Each structure stands twice: as C-alpha cells, then as structure tokens.
Amino acid sequence: MTALPLSRRMLLKAGGAVIVSFGIPSLAQAASNQPTGAPRTLDPAQVDGFLAFHADGTVSVFSGKVDLGTGLRIAIRQMAAEELGIGVDQIALIEGDTALTPDQGPTAGSTGVARGGVQIRQAAATARQALIGLAAGRLKRPAGELDLIAGEVRPVAGGPADSPGVTVASLIGDRLLDLPIDAKAPLRDPDGYKLVGQSLPRPDVPEKVMGRHVYVHDFSLPGMLHGRVIRPPAIDARLETVDETSIAGLNGVRIIRIKDFLGVVAEDEWTAVRAADRLKATWSGGQHLPVQSDLYSAIRGTAVARDAAVVSKGDPAVLRGSSQIHTATYQWPIQSHASLGPSCAVADITPDEATIWTASQSTHRFRLAFAKFLDLPAERVRLIYLDGSGCYGMNGHDDAAADAALMSRAVGRPVRVQWMRADEHGWDPKGPPQLLDVSATLDSEGRITAWRTEAWLPLATAGLPNIPLLGPQAAGIGQVQGLSAGLIDQNTDPPYAVANVEATIHWLKSTPLRPSNIRAPGKIANTFAIEGFTDELAAVAGVDPVEFRRRGLSDPRGLDVLRRAATLFGWEPRPSPAPARNGPAEGRGIAYVHYKHSENYVALAMAVTVDPKSGAIRVTRVACSHDCGLVINPDALKNQIEGAIVQTLSRGLHEEVTFDHDRVTSLDWAGYPILTFPELPEITIDLVERRHEPPLGGGEAAAAPVAAALANAVFDAIGIRLRTVPFTPDRVKAAIKERGA
Amino acid sequence: MAPYTLLVNGGTRTIEADDPAKPLLYVLRGDLGLTAAKFGCGLGQCGACTVLVDGAALRSCQLAVSDAVGKTITTLEGLAPPEHPHPVQAAFIAEAAAQCGYCTNGMVLTAKALLDQNPHPTRAEITDGLADNLCRCGTHTRIVRAVLRAAGQG
Numbered sequence: 001m002t003a004l005p006l007s008r009r010m011l012l013k014a015g016g017a018v019i020v021s022f023g024i025p026s027l028a029q030a031a032s033n034q035p036t037g038a039p040r041t042l043d044p045a046q047v048d049g050f051l052a053f054h055a056d057g058t059v060s061v062f063s064g065k066v067d068l069g070t071g072l073r074i075a076i077r078q079m080a081a082e083e084l085g086i087g088v089d090q091i092a093l094i095e096g097d098t099a100l101t102p103d104q105g106p107t108a109g110s111t112g113v114a115r116g117g118v119q120i121r122q123a124a125a126t127a128r129q130a131l132i133g134l135a136a137g138r139l140k141r142p143a144g145e146l147d148l149i150a151g152e153v154r155p156v157a158g159g160p161a162d163s164p165g166v167t168v169a170s171l172i173g174d175r176l177l178d179l180p181i182d183a184k185a186p187l188r189d190p191d192g193y194k195l196v197g198q199s200l201p202r203p204d205v206p207e208k209v210m211g212r213h214v215y216v217h218d219f220s221l222p223g224m225l226h227g228r229v230i231r232p233p234a235i236d237a238r239l240e241t242v243d244e245t246s247i248a249g250l251n252g253v254r255i256i257r258i259k260d261f262l263g264v265v266a267e268d269e270w271t272a273v274r275a276a277d278r279l280k281a282t283w284s285g286g287q288h289l290p291v292q293s294d295l296y297s298a299i300r301g302t303a304v305a306r307d308a309a310v311v312s313k314g315d316p317a318v319l320r321g322s323s324q325i326h327t328a329t330y331q332w333p334i335q336s337h338a339s340l341g342p343s344c345a346v347a348d349i350t351p352d353e354a355t356i357w358t359a360s361q362s363t364h365r366f367r368l369a370f371a372k373f374l375d376l377p378a379e380r381v382r383l384i385y386l387d388g389s390g391c392y393g394m395n396g397h398d399d400a401a402a403d404a405a406l407m408s409r410a411v412g413r414p415v416r417v418q419w420m421r422a423d424e425h426g427w428d429p430k431g432p433p434q435l436l437d438v439s440a441t442l443d444s445e446g447r448i449t450a451w452r453t454e455a456w457l458p459l460a461t462a463g464l465p466n467i468p469l470l471g472p473q474a475a476g477i478g479q480v481q482g483l484s485a486g487l488i489d490q491n492t493d494p495p496y497a498v499a500n501v502e503a504t505i506h507w508l509k510s511t512p513l514r515p516s517n518i519r520a521p522g523k524i525a526n527t528f529a530i531e532g533f534t535d536e537l538a539a540v541a542g543v544d545p546v547e548f549r550r551r552g553l554s555d556p557r558g559l560d561v562l563r564r565a566a567t568l569f570g571w572e573p574r575p576s577p578a579p580a581r582n583g584p585a586e587g588r589g590i591a592y593v594h595y596k597h598s599e600n601y602v603a604l605a606m607a608v609t610v611d612p613k614s615g616a617i618r619v620t621r622v623a624c625s626h627d628c629g630l631v632i633n634p635d636a637l638k639n640q641i642e643g644a645i646v647q648t649l650s651r652g653l654h655e656e657v658t659f660d661h662d663r664v665t666s667l668d669w670a671g672y673p674i675l676t677f678p679e680l681p682e683i684t685i686d687l688v689e690r691r692h693e694p695p696l697g698g699g700e701a702a703a704a705p706v707a708a709a710l711a712n713a714v715f716d717a718i719g720i721r722l723r724t725v726p727f728t729p730d731r732v733k734a735a736i737k738e739r740g741a
Numbered sequence: 742m743a744p745y746t747l748l749v750n751g752g753t754r755t756i757e758a759d760d761p762a763k764p765l766l767y768v769l770r771g772d773l774g775l776t777a778a779k780f781g782c783g784l785g786q787c788g789a790c791t792v793l794v795d796g797a798a799l800r801s802c803q804l805a806v807s808d809a810v811g812k813t814i815t816t817l818e819g820l821a822p823p824e825h826p827h828p829v830q831a832a833f834i835a836e837a838a839a840q841c842g843y844c845t846n847g848m849v850l851t852a853k854a855l856l857d858q859n860p861h862p863t864r865a866e867i868t869d870g871l872a873d874n875l876c877r878c879g880t881h882t883r884i885v886r887a888v889l890r891a892a893g894q895g
Contacts, residue, residue: 068841069839069840069841069842070840201834201837202837204839205833205834205837205838205839205842206826206834208839208842208845209826209830209833209834209838209839209842209845209849210817210818210821210823210826210830211776211777211816211817211818211820211846212777212818213842214776215776215779215843217776217779218776226771251759268767268771269767269770269771270758270760270763270764270771271759273767273783274760339843339877340781340787340789340841340843340844340875340876340877340878341779341780341781341789342780342781387841387842388841388843389779389841389843389877390840390841390843390877390878418780420783421781421782421783421784421786635837636837639837639840639880639883640840642879642880642881642882642883643840643878643879643880644879646879646880646882647877647878647879650879668782668784668786669782669784669786669787669875670786674875674877675879675881676872676873676875677867677868677869677872677874677881677884677885678865678868678869678872680868680881680882680885683882
C-alpha cells in the first residue's frame with residue numbers, strides 16, 4: 001500500500017464523526033504517493049495514472065469517476081481485477097480526489113463504467129501485457145504461455161505444474177511502470193470472465209446499513225465551524241442591511257457578509273441553524289419569474305438564439321402537403337433533484353491553499369472554478385470526493401462547497417456547510433421545462449410517412465466552464481455566465497423507419513430558474529413526447545402498440561428488447577384504448593428507446609389502474625427489458641434500473657417545482673411530493689446478456705421511456721391522452737371532465 | 742448552558758446545551774459523534790433522522806433534547822455491533838437495499854420497530870409502515886424485499 005491511499009482508507013474506515021488529525025497529506029506530499037517518493041502521474045494517458053502496484057500484491061486504482069450510490073465502487077474493481085488476475089478485495093479504490101486521481105471527466109451521462117471503467121480496464125490490460133513481457137524475459141518463456149494471476153506472472157494452466165512464477169513486486173519493485181496506455185493491449189476473453197458479470201456485493205452497502213459509512217455530511221476537521229447561508233427572498237436580490245442585534249441572544253455566532261452573500265458560522269451546528277433562521281436582513285430588487293400558469297406560453301415566447309435541425313431527411317413537403325396531419329403538444333415541468341439530504345461540504349481554506357471535501361460529480365472541473373474564485377493557483381486547490389446524498393445530476397453539492405469555501409476563507413478556519421431543506425428544494429439547479437410539438441402523417445396501411453418535431457429547449461452556453469455557483473455570484477466574484485442542462489436535444493426524433501423526418505430545436509436564450517443536468521437530461525421528456533405520440537399514431541391506425549413499433553424497427557437489439565419486454569409483461573396484443581368496463585379502469589402501455597440513438601436499448605411495459613372518481617393513477621406492474629451491452633455487475637445494474645423506473649414514475653406522477661414572482665415556493669416534501677412506498681409497483685427487470693459488446697451506462701437509459709409508458713397505459717385505461725406532466729389526480733379529473741363536456 | 746443526561750445505545754451520556762429545544766438529532770451527531778441519523782428535512786417529513794426511543798421509531802429532528810431525558814435511545818450504530826448485524830440489517834445487506842443510503846438509517850430503524858409490533862407483516866403492511874419514509878434513489882423494491890426477508894418471508 002502506498003502511504004496516501006492507506007491513510008485515506010484509514011480515515012474512511014474510522015467511522016463516526018471522523019476527526020482528522022493525521023493522514024491528510026499536504027498538497028506537496030499529495031503529488032507523490034509512491035513509497036519511494038517518486039512523483040505519481042495524474043496523466044490519464046498513462047497506466048501509472050490509474051494503477052499503483054504494491055509489494056504485497058495489492059493494487060491501488062485511482063478513479064476520476066465516483067460512486068454516487070450506483071455500484072461503480074465495485075464495478076471498477078471488477079473490471080480492473082479481472083484484467084489483473086486478482087480478487088476485488090486486493091484493490092484499494094481511490095475516487096475523485098484531484099490530487100490523486102486522473103481527470104476522467106464528470107461522473108455524469110452514465111459514463112462511469114462506459115468511459116471511466118473502460119479506461120481503467122485498458123490501463124490494467126496494458127499493465128498485464130507489460131508485466132507478462134517483463135516476466136517472459138526473466139522466465140525465458142514465450143509471453144503467450146504466461147498469464148498474470150494473483151500477483152504473479154506464471155505459466156497458464158496446462159503448463160508444467162512445477163513452473164515457477166515471478167511476482168509483480170520482483171518484476172517492477174518500487175518503480176513506476178512508466179507506460180502509456182496501449183489501446184491495443186489485449187483484453188481477457190469475456191467468455192472466461194471470473195469477476196465481470198458477477199453480482200459481487202457493493203462494499204458500501206454494509207457500511208451504510210450499519211450506520212458507519214462516512215458521508216461528507218459526517219466528515220469533520222479539528223477546529224471546524226458550522227455554517228449556514230441565508231438566501232435572498234428573490235433571485236439575485238441585493239442585500240441592503242443586516243440587523244446583528246436580531247441574533248444577540250446566540251453565543252459565538254459570526255456573521256459573514258460578502259456583498260450580497262450572507263452567512264453565519266458557529267461552533268455548534270444548532271446554533272448556526274438558529275442564527276440563520278433568526279437573522280434579520282433587508283433585500284431589494286431581484287429577478288422576476290414568469291407566472292407559473294403561463295409557463296409553457298412563456299417558453300414559446302422566449303427569445304430564440306437559433307434554430308437547429310437535429311434531423312432532416314426526406315421531403316418535408318410530404319407532411320406539409322398532407323390533408324390528414326396528426327399533431328400534439330407535450331409539456332414537461334421544471335423539476336428538482338430533490339436530494340434526500342440537503343447538500344453539504346467541508347472546506348479548509350488558508351491564504352496559501354484550499355482543501356474541499358465535496359460530494360461533487362466533477363471534482364476536477366470545479367477545482368478550476370474554485371481556484372479562480374479563491375484566487376489561488378490550481379495546484380494549490382484540492383477537491384476530495386466523499387459520498388453525499390444521492391444526486392442525479394448537479395444538485396446543490398457544488399454550491400454548498402462554494403458556500404463553505406467562501407466562509408472558511410472569511411474566518412480562517414475549516415467550515416462545514418449543510419443546506420437546509422428549503423435551500424435544497426429552493427436553490428438546487430433545476431431540470432429545465434421542456435415543450436415539444438409533434439406532428440405526423442400515416443398512410444392507408446397505418447405506417448408513418450412523415451414526422452416533425454419542434455422542441456423548445458434552453459441553449460447550452462458554448463465553452464461554459466461550469467454552471468455558475470450561487471455563493472460566488474452573490475459575493476460579486478466574477479464567473480463565466482451561462483447555462484447548461486446536459487445533452488437535452490437527443491431522442492427528439494422517432495427510432496422507427498420513417499422516410500421523411502424533421503426534428504428542429506428552437507434553442508432558447510434563457511429558461512426560468514438556473515438549470516443543470518438531471519437524470520437522462522432532456523431525454524425523459526423527449527421520449528415522453530416521441531413515444532407518447534407514437535402511441536397516438538398506433539391508436540389512430542388501430543394497431544397494437546407493440547406491433548406498431550415492431551413494424552418500424554429493424555435493429556435486432558431493439559426488436560429483441562421490445563419482444564422480451566412484451567413477453568415478460570404478458571402483453572396481450574390489441575389496439576388501445578382497452579374496451580370500456582365498469583369500476584376502476586385498467587390499462588397497459590409500452591415505450592421503447594434506443595438511448596441517444598447510439599447507446600442502450602430499453603423497452604418498458606406498464607400496467608395501471610385509474611380511478612375516474614378521484615383521478616388517481618396507480619401503477620401496478622412494470623416490466624423492463626434492458627440491453628446495455630456487457631454487464632459488469634447484474635445486481636448493481638438492476639438496482640440502478642429499478643431506481644430509474646421508480647424515480648421517473650415519481651417525476652411523471654407527482655413532481656413540479658412551483659414558483660411565484662420571485663422564487664421557488666415548493667420548499668419541502670409537502671410542496672414537492674415524491675412517490676411513496678404504498679405506490680410502489682411490482683417491477684421485473686430482464687437484462688439482455690451481450691458480453692461481447694462494449695459496456696454502456698446503467699443509470700439513465702431506463703428512465704427515458706417511463707413517463708411515455710405511463711401515459712400510454714393511462715390512455716389504454718381511460719382513452720384520454722395526458723400530455724402534460726405531472727399526472728396529478730386533479731389533472732386527470734380535469735381531463736375526464738373535459739372529455740365529458 | 743444546562744446538562745442533559747441521556748441513555749443512548751446502552752450507555753449514559755451527559756451533554757451541555759444552551760437550548761432545551763435543541764433537537765436530539767444535533768445532539769447525537771454533534772455532541773455524541775453518532776452520525777448514522779441524518780438531517781433530511783428538519784420537518785419530520787422524510788425519516789432520515791429516525792432513532793428508536795423506548796422502542797418506537799421517532800424523528801430525532803422533532804424531539805427536543807429535554808424531552809429525550811429519561812428515555813431509552815437507540816441509534817443505528819447501537820442496534821448491533823458491526824460484526825454481528827441485527828437481522829433487519831442483515832436482510833438489508835443481503836438485498837443490497839441501498840443506493841446512496843442516506844435514507845437507510847430511517848428505513849432500517851422504522852422496519853425494526855414495525856417488525857417488533859408485527860413480526861409477520863404482509864407486503865401492504867410493510868409499504869404502509871414505511872409510507873412516511875422517503876427514498877429518492879428509488880430503492881423501494883429492495884427495501885420491501887429486505888423487510889420481508891427479515892420477517893422470514895424473503
């Protein structure tokens with residue numbers, strides 16, 4: 001073991017409220033974590049960037065991607081250990097530490113395994129090839145007869161039983177491998193995998209269940225103060241006055257005011273909470289938000305930066321010239337990550353250097369942002385990932401880290417900031433609203449002849465280094481202004497064979513409330529529209545929804561998940577809607593996605609009952625077939641898919657951020673309800689095994705078809721098409737009433 | 742400042758607080774270093790801060806330290822030693838019933854209290870019993886399976 005990983009492991013294993021009086025190295029030490037003091041590279045093109053071999057046969061793996069409760073912590077170990085011929089327990093994994101791990105980009109877009117793991121796997125394969133090469137000379141045997149197993153290179157099975165092996169330690173000693181990653185270094189044959197493809201247990205689960213897992217929320221430093229931030233009553237409001245006497249009864253509170261940034265710190269957390277609650281301040285001005293009930297017309301009226309065709313094929317005149325055009329408008333509201341634990345971070349900022357413990361999905365990216373606003377050279381700034389409450393894109397974690405950094409710098413002591421519930425619901429960056437107009441024509445055989453999508457989406461600012469953070473913004477510290485919500489324009493065109501297709505994005509200059517990427521960015525709403533409208537066309541054509549999709553597909557992997565989901569569900573072919581019956585209406589729906597038209601294949605069928613009196617939708621069953629290529633850890637993947645389904649049902653049934661003229665008004669779980677246990681459907685998941693295909697992500701794709709399948713099932717049940725999320729009982733009742741009228 | 746003596750995880754602990762209304766959650770996390778109970782909402786809505794108080798699953802963000810005196814408090818750390826998980830914990834581990842795990846504290850302790858009252862619950866009784874515990878990652882299916890398993894029905 002190298003000194004640094006060991007010390008961090010000790011730190012993390014210590015449990016409880018960890019007091020760090022040792023083991024956190026200085027930045028200078030951090031640059032060299034070899035026992036010999038040789039500098040370790042963070043170059044992601046180098047094997048040594050990712051792997052360190054130790055004399056005891058164990059290996060440290062340095063991953064820029066982090067485990068957000070997703071299973072990456074075991075999956076990366078499985079991928080590396082498989083190539084290295086060791087057990088997963090022989091690997092120490094270091095995640096998301098800017099002083100120790102290469103920059104592999106943010107842990108976003110379902111890239112943890114697909115890019116991060118694959119990169120590390122290739123580093124391991126390169127190391128294996130090199131170690132075998134070194135041993136071949138030593139053993140005087142051809143490399144082809146040797147393999148790397150259990151910390152030594154030895155003859156492969158079938159060789160003479162008494163052939164000696166040679167340990168990795170004796171091959172490389174304390175030296176670094178000093179090798180670029182070889183993209184052509186051979187990977188082990190998937191048919192011989194021993195670890196990849198196994199549902200090995202996630203190491204964090206027992207720690208979490210026993211109450212001993214150290215989240216960033218549980219991390220503490222000697223001399224650490226607790227901070228809270230007081231946000232303004234309106235976005236970007238100016239802070240006018242602060243009445244210090246309003247907290248005179250509280251001991252040891254320090255008020256921190258930096259232009260319009262207002263915070264308090266105290267030795268005791270409850271004191272900080274009380275101080276933030278009681279502190280009186282006056283504010284002026286601020287941004288104005290659109291009227292909530294006019295949200296979608298406001299979007300339609302927002303200034304357009306430019307229009308861009310995502311797809312343009314065939315002849316647009318076919319649609320425009322048709323006398324029988326089917327059209328519909330789909331609307332998706334602003335939604336919150338609504339993390340269960342409000343965001344938290346600990347910062348220790350001195351005049352010379354900054355160390356920030358954060359649940360960021362993107363420590364490397366924010367290292368540069370923090371260096372800039374703290375006015376420190378980047379090499380003096382270190383961000384260390386610690387687990388936070390689940391985030392599904394950029395929630396408030398990075399803002400909380402900036403809050404902590406501003407206040408630590410102001411008081412010269414380490415500061416821990418945890419947001420309150422209203423901070424998280426009110427100020428986390430939001431999933432932006434989406435609006436889609438779709439139109440299509442059918443021929444006499446019920447085939448789609450032409451399709452047009454128009455989507456209104458906020459334009460990502462080109463070259464934006466990061467989403468601007470609240471604290472520096474209020475403190476008047478310059479940041480590059482702009483917005484970004486991830487790759488939100490994908491899957492705006494149908495995955496089916498249609499000769500004439502136009503998909504156009506009206507890229508908007510602005511969107512209400514600061515946006516960020518939220519799970520499967522854009523693609524849940526886009527698929528809701530595309531697959532909802534596909535279902536509408538199937539109903540017009542009088543064709544069973546599975547059969548209608550099957551006719552439009554030619555990709556065998558797509559056809560496979562569609563067939564398998566239908567079988568798993570027990571799908572009975574017939575057109576929608578279901579024949580009318582008495583009592584609560586029952587229906588079933590299906591939706592399909594080829595994620596980003598280039599990644600996972602997912603088909604998902606769903607059964608619902610709808611109570612026409614109350615308007616309540618109850619999802620009873622979900623069956624999902626999922627193909628993401630090579631599966632690293634089936635159980636961890638299923639956990640992710642289950643989560644994607646449940647969370648997106650919650651978004652489809654319940655979730656909408658509300659706001660008034662000045663700010664968000666859905667500030668707790670009563671104002672922003674999410675799905676609860678009694679609503680839980682039975683969920684069955686089918687993983688398609690494709691071990692010779694590249695591994696893709698597991699966190700996002702299954703979310704994409706959920707809202708569409710839900711809307712399709714509701715249509716099947718009651719013959720009413722819901723095109724605006726969430727499908728609240730009031731909205732369902734109103735739709736039923738409207739039809740009656 | 743006034744002293745408050747609490748019975749926590751089988752031991753007696755005395756802490757000083759300047760506010761009798763200080764929620765037990767902050768005492769556990771800040772004064773006693775017991776961080777399994779999590780701050781989720783401070784409103785009693787989510788369940789992340791659950792502890793057992795005289796055997797009942799209560800929200801420690803809503804319980805004043807002065808009202809916790811004289812009661813038997815068990816946190817998740819005190820439910821069982823790490824090497825010998827409580828059957829409910831063993832079931833959660835076996836089912837990998839966590840993603841981020843921020844809600845897990847409340848899920849395990851609420852399930853423990855539920856099973857103490859009703860050792861053989863139906864699935865519906867379990868989902869009703871957990872109705873006020875929120876999970877954002879969508880781990881519900883596994884949590885229900887874990888409780889069924891702990892009840893010997895898994």
